[in-house]
Amino acid sequence: MFDFEFHNPTRVIFGRGKESVIGAELRQGGASKVLLVYGSGSTKRTGLLDRVLGYLSENSIQAVQFGGVVSNPVLSHARRGVEIAKNEKVDAVLAVGGGSVLDEGKAIAVGALASDDIWGYYTGKVPEAALPIYAILTLAATGSEMNGTSVMTNEETKQKYPMKSSAIYPTVSILNPELTYTVPPDYSAYAAVDAVAHVIEGYFTKDGGPVLQDRFVESIIKAVMETSRIFMEEPDNYDARAEFMWAATLALNGLTLTGVKGFSFPNHMIEHSLSAIYNIAHGAGLSIVIPAWMKWYSRSHPRQFERFSQEIFGVSGVGAGIEALESWYRGLHAPVRLGDADIPAADIDMIAANAHDTGVRWGIGDEYPVSAIAEILSLAT
Amino acid sequence: MFDFEFHNPTRVIFGRGKESVIGAELRQGGASKVLLVYGSGSTKRTGLLDRVLGYLSENSIQAVQFGGVVSNPVLSHARRGVEIAKNEKVDAVLAVGGGSVLDEGKAIAVGALASDDIWGYYTGKVPEAALPIYAILTLAATGSEMNGTSVMTNEETKQKYPMKSSAIYPTVSILNPELTYTVPPDYSAYAAVDAVAHVIEGYFTKDGGPVLQDRFVESIIKAVMETSRIFMEEPDNYDARAEFMWAATLALNGLTLTGVKGFSFPNHMIEHSLSAIYNIAHGAGLSIVIPAWMKWYSRSHPRQFERFSQEIFGVSGVGAGIEALESWYRGLHAPVRLGDADIPAADIDMIAANAHDTGVRWGIGDEYPVSAIAEILSLAT
Numbered sequence: 006m007f008d009f010e011f012h013n014p015t016r017v018i019f020g021r022g023k024e025s026v027i028g029a030e031l032r033q034g035g036a037s038k039v040l041l042v043y044g045s046g047s048t049k050r051t052g053l054l055d056r057v058l059g060y061l062s063e064n065s066i067q068a069v070q071f072g073g074v075v076s077n078p079v080l081s082h083a084r085r086g087v088e089i090a091k092n093e094k095v096d097a098v099l100a101v102g103g104g105s106v107l108d109e110g111k112a113i114a115v116g117a118l119a120s121d122d123i124w125g126y127y128t129g130k131v132p133e134a135a136l137p138i139y140a141i142l143t144l145a146a147t148g149s150e151m152n153g154t155s156v157m158t159n160e161e162t163k164q165k166y167p168m169k170s171s172a173i174y175p176t177v178s179i180l181n182p183e184l185t186y187t188v189p190p191d192y193s194a195y196a197a198v199d200a201v202a203h204v205i206e207g208y209f210t211k212d213g214g215p216v217l218q219d220r221f222v223e224s225i226i227k228a229v230m231e232t233s234r235i236f237m238e239e240p241d242n243y244d245a246r247a248e249f250m251w252a253a254t255l256a257l258n259g260l261t262l263t264g265v266k267g268f269s270f271p272n273h274m275i276e277h278s279l280s281a282i283y284n285i286a287h288g289a290g291l292s293i294v295i296p297a298w299m300k301w302y303s304r305s306h307p308r309q310f311e312r313f314s315q316e317i318f319g320v321s322g323v324g325a326g327i328e329a330l331e332s333w334y335r336g337l338h339a340p341v342r343l344g345d346a347d348i349p350a351a352d353i354d355m356i357a358a359n360a361h362d363t364g365v366r367w368g369i370g371d372e373y374p375v376s377a378i379a380e381i382l383s384l385a386t
Numbered sequence: 387m388f389d390f391e392f393h394n395p396t397r398v399i400f401g402r403g404k405e406s407v408i409g410a411e412l413r414q415g416g417a418s419k420v421l422l423v424y425g426s427g428s429t430k431r432t433g434l435l436d437r438v439l440g441y442l443s444e445n446s447i448q449a450v451q452f453g454g455v456v457s458n459p460v461l462s463h464a465r466r467g468v469e470i471a472k473n474e475k476v477d478a479v480l481a482v483g484g485g486s487v488l489d490e491g492k493a494i495a496v497g498a499l500a501s502d503d504i505w506g507y508y509t510g511k512v513p514e515a516a517l518p519i520y521a522i523l524t525l526a527a528t529g530s531e532m533n534g535t536s537v538m539t540n541e542e543t544k545q546k547y548p549m550k551s552s553a554i555y556p557t558v559s560i561l562n563p564e565l566t567y568t569v570p571p572d573y574s575a576y577a578a579v580d581a582v583a584h585v586i587e588g589y590f591t592k593d594g595g596p597v598l599q600d601r602f603v604e605s606i607i608k609a610v611m612e613t614s615r616i617f618m619e620e621p622d623n624y625d626a627r628a629e630f631m632w633a634a635t636l637a638l639n640g641l642t643l644t645g646v647k648g649f650s651f652p653n654h655m656i657e658h659s660l661s662a663i664y665n666i667a668h669g670a671g672l673s674i675v676i677p678a679w680m681k682w683y684s685r686s687h688p689r690q691f692e693r694f695s696q697e698i699f700g701v702s703g704v705g706a707g708i709e710a711l712e713s714w715y716r717g718l719h720a721p722v723r724l725g726d727a728d729i730p731a732a733d734i735d736m737i738a739a740n741a742h743d744t745g746v747r748w749g750i751g752d753e754y755p756v757s758a759i760a761e762i763l764s765l766a767t
Contacts, residue, residue, distance in 0.1 A: 017390075
């Protein structure tokens, strides 16, 4: 058990129809004019946006609309949001959407109080202040609703980097599982891939730590596997969507990493290059990278893989668990090879160089030289 | 999965020697004069009190000492603390000790800002404000370090009741497992009993909810059982004390009850009467009550007991798990019958009447009439 600090101040309001309290929550929090950040079609199409505008106006809260956030949110769009937030003098950010919308909302909340460009906070500087962030989640996957992280893609430089700060934990996150009924099948599958990915990075790479955290991770993985099996068949199964939603939140809210040390996120490091370069869904990139990384990493670190095989799939041996995980991905129709996502094997060296740059920033550049990343990617061909 | 709100703002600082940051934390939090609440002998004997006074003076924080908190803290003493806190105009409470010291610290923090008597907050009123509460934990068991609950005994009326409020979550709790090395064997054992008790109340009595929460509970129980086996033999085994300490905190910080509904705390209801009337350790009362309650409750609610037997002990059937739990208590030398704690069977009706009063307050008076509680207690003879 290693030393740690744990502080997660986000208040989660979870349940059917809970988005209706957003106006009252904002008013109670002292907000009077919010930047309402959202994505493209679905928030409008489902009527959610209009309902949210209604809840705000009922509570005399002005809303400045800022739509058009894309999956794998991009810097240029976030910068425009910062400009609007500053010009309009909003006093809070309300993000309505999935992890991409939340992450861009966090970027804007930081930028609105900063005098310098937000990309600096994705490349080393730690923001000390941000506007209060409120969220209504419509896609469970990234955990952004209950953590202090935002991931942004600089589309000019093809860099996808995270910003981390205690200033960007959402004040309130509203989680209504019903809002995830309309997530299309492919994104529902990627969400399941993503939630599992968040917990297994630490599980496999840590230096040690309490068995309790292994068990929490295994509990979350089992919940994701059991519930995704149900909601892929019945998209509007409330209990399955709900248990999944909470499991995905807990997968990356800091809990599973308390007391562990030395962990890293090599699969995210490599995947961020895939989604930055080819703009594929983050979950789709992960289901390609993870089995390859596992085959490579388990050669030198077999121990935890034996536990994983046994606890998650009830099978024995290092390779059997990896195979079973790959089968689970295939069952979700998630890609498991570069070719499945039309990524040419000829690009491997270029991808590896891009990922290595991320690795250097994350302090794992020595552990993952370009040659090692290329070797991992070649296991995904 | 039922609707819930989750908000736990306590910052936990966990690790070796971490109590040394208390002065800096208080200063950063704006405190200049604290009421330093502690128990009786051990905090002084181990030198911890002097060290803490040093950390405070290094940071120019004045300390008003208030010792003498007893196990099962009593109202008269807490009232004296409130008086001192008001007279001395302290701006924060620093509790150094176990759950009893923390609970009394919370009572004083509320009383210091209230114009009325604190017992009112244990009998219905919800406090809206309290002084900031800081804690250095020396005994892991009650979970008070990361929740908004305080339990107090009114020694005149023999009532032991809880106060719950979002205002009494500690601002910072420092958890250094080394400080628990000197906990005597009997209290180390009761701590293990208590931590398990906190999670199994909800596990068995809830109406339903996600399997994820069952798995979290089972993870915590396994951690407690595995680590207590080690630290009962080796009191200064850091990893065992540490994993236990964090498991005990997570056992009652709200996490295991998210998304579940209809749960109640019948074992705590009955035990509070035992410790209020006979002043036995809370954990000792629980190891007497729980097997008896399980025998009674499992007759009408066998389902979860079958799961419990299988998951925790790898045995089959309802009764086998209860027997195995009782054996675990015996192995810890915890009492499992009223007679083991010199509580006369002739008192059963009187105890049952006292516990029923608590049950009425907790909204489970109908489910637990005096006759049912007496029947449960008779199973502990």
